Amino acid sequence: MKFMFAPEARPLPGYTIKRAIDRGGFGEVYYALSDSGKEVALKLLQRNTDVELRGIAECLNLKHPNLLSLFDVRTDEEGSHWLVMEYISGKSLELTLEGHPQGLPPAEVENWFTQMCAGVNYLHERGVVHRDLKPANIFREGPIVKIGDVGLAKSITPSRRSIQTESVGTVYYMAPEVAKGKYGSEIDVYSLGVMLFEMLTGRLPFSGESTGEILMKHLTEKPDLEKVPERFRPVVARALAKDPTKRTPSASVLAEEFRAAAGGKVVAQELTWDDMVAPPAPRRSAPPVAQPRKSNPLAETQASRRSGAASPMKPLVIAMCIMGVIFAMKSGAGSAGMFRLLVLGLVGVAVYKGWGVFGSAMRGANLVPVSAPRPPVIPQIPKAPRYRSEATSPATLRRLPLSSRMEDLTTSMTRAAFWTAIATVIVGLNTTLLGQIGDLTSDPARLAFYSITTLLGTWALLIPAKLWEGKEAQGPARRVILTAIGAAVGVGAAWLHEQLYLESMTMTANTFPGLLRTVGDRPLFGPDLQPSTAGFAVFFAALFGIRRWWWQADAFRSARFRFSSTILTALLGFVIPAAFVFPQNWAVLWAVSLSSIVQLSAGWVPVAERSEFLTKAA
């Protein structure tokens, strides 16, 4: 993991950075000393939104022994905002739990939990909801427990219960109603309940392989309380109630119930299973909410477990499999049919694992209120093991001056023109392999069409990728933007296609039949069997939106050219026409060309030079 600032850097007057502490969800955190020797933690706020800064400002003067103190918000010479905070040298609850895989001793649980509840209750009494309670945000120095990242909480009033900036919170600790954009203080109580469960058992109540799977469990699955000591079960169960109105009403009540249970008394009311799984009832003024489709959540969840696919992505996977079977049957029992089946299966698995914006969209579709003004952004489950160290990668944050970006971009675009020319010659000469495209050498118009569209597409991928390089990735947002850019490229290709009077892209021979032949009332191909404007737009939109193109263009990608990236993109080009009718041979050709040329053209820093690169950048 690389950090922007080196030891001894002084981004703020009066403070010297001594070492990096970590990188959290909101920015890098450094240990620094003031000129007089006071130790502080400096958090570089990497998003710098006004809402965030206002949220921090509201919490600057909150004082409680169980809250990490915020000293100030400062701005450096480059306009970046820094949060100056109290430094805690003790272990986080996350690290403490790592050392206790079977759970913490009861006395330790009480020490941590009651102080956590006290800090959270203080926040709630001042109208602030933390929204990101998790073990990595809880620290203990000596006997004192402190809650961090308080400044990143949002003020909540009854009229602003649906305040929507950006959904935060680690999905393991996220209350079910967060998926519906609800951010009342109950979500903190739920997070406390999850952490209590984890401290008592060493395990999370809900885990899974994808964000969607975990969210669905939060929404519908009963927590397995078997490993929770019996006297604490009612306390944990009530804190984890799906319906916030049936949840423990406050953090202070939760602490009282915990103490009473620890002392052998029964205070928490036993909940029935229906209480625990009932989805949050819509408020009177709230828009209609899409209910989970399961009429009997327990039965269906168990059925899902048996089938091994509890994720809402299941229908898509099934659809992929059905498509594969159809195509295999259409192609006979030959190897081509089996290959298509394999390809579709692979894509289905990839999408199921949460790969791509379509996966996110599908997952969100089950959870988002039907008429909510803005869907909540669902946080991503960490893709890597939680404690794995990270080397340099496209995700490494870097400060790149605009001049450097523009220089790299200009060079990359020039290289792209060169490689497109080479590709055009190869395609032009290779009439046997690409027979379906026709004898391009005898038709300069077709060659020009391929060449111009490829160059346009490559540039359209390189420009945003280079502008995003080194910045914190907003995967879904980037995919949406790339989808829009792809659609624009498709419209440009269609215009060019029409201008050149090309009639060679017929929907026959190797063309997939395509499940969708229209988008809305717009056909994807015309009566002359040529792709329509909608056909081009949809193909390029899908090609651009599904792949993580900025990784292929990033200077910190693992290798300058990876065949696996090109092959994966080729598979995508092979499969897209299965969903949206498009000439398959052209689809694969463009997929291969774009992936190859983007990788060959984009600047690349060798691994051995990256540390020096980052040092200079910092």
Place this chain on the structure above:
Amino acid sequence: MFNLQPSPALSTLAGTSKFLLWIDRVGVFLVCMTDQVTIGGPGIEGDLPDIGLMAPLSRKHATLIRSGESYVVQPHAAVHLGHKPLHDRAEIYDGNELRLGAGVRLRFRLPTVMSGSARLEFLSDHRPRQVVDGIVLMDDTCLLGPQDDHHIACPSFTAPVLLYRKQGEIWCKSRNELFVNGQFQPGGAAIPPGAIVEGSDMRFRLESLSK
């Protein structure tokens, strides 16, 4: 109390008696290079201990002495080894708990038999004025790595980094690539005072301290 100001005049780290090791994502450690290390209470002038803790201790409460591959503790005031009060010099072993005065508790560790370097862990809340996460009594080598038997546990490191004395200087080497002040050092290199040592998954800086 050790002085926090770096000593820029020193050309080699081995020329100083102790240094701070600032490790990204791990913490800061005080590394003592001498064979005898005094532990005591805080002070701002006079004859200060090597390790000055913010605790009600005598100026020189105890001395730890490295003797060959073993260590002994010499009490100057109330010191317990485990629950046993010490009145005279006694040998200490891996895992022993030292109690100084009424409340200071330290655990002595010899993480690996391959090295005579030892580690002091804080069991109570008492720390030096400049808070450190641990203290290393460095013999010839000091290992930074992901395992418990390394002198400084660095969970995020994928390979250990060895600090060692050579020709009056502190050197470092690792199986992974190392850069010292941005220069690639494939076979190990000397670490000048204040140098930043980096790898693909780690970064640390050595800061020499004058007593």
